[in-house]
Amino acid sequence: MITGRFFAAGADRRIAITIFILLAVAVIVPLLNLAISPASAFHIPSYMVALTGKYLCYALLALSLDLVWGYCGILSLGHGAFFALGGYAMGMYLMRQIGSRGVYGNPILPDFMVFLNYKELPWFWYGFDHFWFAGLMVLAVPGLLAFIFGWFAFRSRVTGVYLSIITQAMTYALLLAFFRNDMGFGGNNGLTDFKDILGFSVQADATRSALFAASAVMLALAVFVTWAIVGSKYGKLLMAVRDAESRTRFLGWRAENVKLFAFTVSAVMGGIAGALYVPQVGIINPGEFEPSNSIEVVIWAAVGGRGTIIGPIIGALLVNAGKSWFTGALPELWLFALGGLFVAVTLLLPKGIIGMWDDWRGNARALRAASLAEEARTAVGVASATSKPARSPARNPGEWSWSDPEPQAAE
Amino acid sequence: MSKSNTILYLDGVSVSFDGFRAINNLSLVLDRGEMRAIIGPNGAGKTTMMDIVTGKTRPDDGEVFFDGEVDLTSHDEAEIAMMGIGRKFQKPTVFESHSIEENLMLALKGPRSIFPALFHRKSAAEARRIDDIIGVIRLGDKRREVAANLSHGQKQWLEIGMLLAQDPKLLLVDEPVAGMTDAETEETARLLKEIARDHSVIVVEHDMRFVRELGVKVTCLHEGSVLSEGTLDFVSADERVVEVYLGR
Ligand SMILES: Nc1ncnc2c1ncn2[C@@H]1O[C@H](COP(=O)(O)OP(=O)(O)OP(=O)(O)O)[C@@H](O)[C@H]1O
Ligand SMILES: [Mg+2]
Secondary structure (H helix, E strand, C coil), rough: CCHHCCCCCCCHHHHHHHHHHHHHHHHHHHHHHHCCCCCCCCCHHHHHHHHHHHHHHHHHHHHHHHHHHHHHHHCCCCCCHHHHHHHHHHHHHHHHHHHHHHHCCCCCCCCHHCCCCCCCCCCCHHHCHHHHHHHHHHHHHHHHHHHHHHHHHHHCCHHHHHHHHHHHHHHHHHHHHCCHHHHHCHHHHHECCCCCCCCCCCCHHHHHHHHHHHHHHHHHHHHHHHHHHHHHHHHHHHHHHHHHHHHHHCCCCCCCHHHHHHHHHHHHHHHHHHHHHHHHCCCCCCCHCCCCCCCCHHHHHHHHCCCCCCHHHHHHHHHHHHHHHHHHHHHHHHHHHHHHHHHHHHCCCCCHHHHHHHHHHHHHHHHHHHHHHHHHHHHHHCCCCCCCCCCCCCCCCCCCCCCCCCCCCCC | CCCCCEEEEEEEEEEEEEEEEEEEEEEEECCCCEEEEEEECCCCHHHHHHHCCCCCCCCCCEEEEEECCHHHHHHHHHHHHHHHHHCCCCCCCCCCCCCCCHHHHHHCCCCCHHHHHHHHCCCCHHHHHHHHHHCCCCHHHHHEEEECCCCCCHHHHHHHHHHHHCCCCCEEEEECCCCCCCHHHHHHHHHHHHHHHCCCEEEEEECHHHHHHHCCEEEEEEEEEEEEEEEEHHHHHHHHHHHHHHCC
């Protein structure tokens, strides 16, 4: 059934195309960087690979927000926290890979611990010398935090603005905690000076290309997973909770569990984004917990169009490309531009770029169908022109095609 | 009074909102398989009574029992719904961005946990059940249309259809014919009578023609308690009932 839906037309085809593009990019960009000589016009310089790799991580984070905000109405203003926690888990692995190559040459303790007079490795750093363990923590730590947070918040039926505020408070609390030197995460300097990942130098072009490819593939996978989730009966339920939460309760559904599942999955996706981001930028510090970071994610999703899967990805890529250009050309104006963009999108494009595109396409198609019907009528000269009325475009990616075997109802 | 043969048993129930007694020492008993019409002026507490039964509002005082033995005051909305109490809201509440089929699918009786829903595939039996219901509520030509595009009366019917899909033991139906034409009202009365053949039903309605059509025992609420109870003729001849209706 899933595969049938996957190759279907409309919104589902858009998902398939996106996944295809991401997978193609995962192959082509590394090739153009590594196999083409720098003199060629087709060569992609390494800094571009690293930059776009970073954008792809942001896009994954925006997609994770879309699952809860777009499909369940949970406006999280703390998604940056899950990103940062995933990043820290990866950063801890990278720190331990440095080994005795640090400034102080301590084979076990990272430099900042030697500097802060740690005598031994804190217990929560155990295991991070193994990649598989760090990988597990990348998923588990954000997931567990979201689960515990959501358990209390959704059970006590905190919704709307109040929920947004406490998500913001959560990331702020973590910001303050991670700034402290005695937390054991490097204080305000964070974790940096990484050397290797899985035995390959993080500076090497080939490693950067591999990380880029990993980000693109992971984003493609996340698009697929999100699409499968929102297309399932659970996905319908998720949107039902968004639109009429109390109605779902009177039907016997536990709205708090519905939200909790999406929130946890979303946090895990955010954590993966952070883990891919850190080796590409070479540093993770408490600044990633800044509340303003989480708000920026909301802006990406809003600009692209929430509840569309593709929209937040496009939003993240466009806004960040804009940011890179702006901070180069007019750095002091960036925040004003971002704020202005958010206001403009909220007022002029409440459904974001993709939402507007769909509306426009829907209207265009309806107009075309209407004019076709008109032509048919004048041409044949009978009033009973049987033109098929235009169907509005699928609003939700992965429309629920649960009655596939039976014939289409006569339209 | 014995609870044993009742589907719903309320005794001495009171609830206040900021000092205002919306329900005041209310006692009401519904036998298994019975259909009851509840009338009463605006603000009489009819909807609040349903809120109490379905777990939305906790009573300050009194007993609320379902099926003769389950104390409803110690359960929440989802648990109560799973026990077999379904509800249609006064303001029709359907999932606007979902199609009619999808609305019914989410209401259909079955497991209510996350993972089965995630991997759910519609069975042939479910498809048949949904087709049946769509036929009953006469929305066959709109099955793939989103609920937001339905008229007020059609939304009422969809919500009744969702109730059917839930297949509860007890149905609480709040003002089902508001916004319906006369023909639709008659149709709804016919439908509810049919449902009442194998379900217990409480219907709240202002439309007296509709209540007469139902032809069942009537309870008139006023200021949170029972004012009068009996046949419609008996209740509408009751001086106190005449007074509260004319007094406004
Ligand atoms: N959650 C609430 N908070 C405060 N007051 C409430 C609440 N719910 C109901 N009330 C009040 O309780 C009284 C009873 O309301 P209820 O909705 O039960 O009346 P009703 O009989 O259903 O009236 P109507 O025919 O207008 O639907 C009203 O005065 C209403 O304002
Ligand atoms: Mg009411």
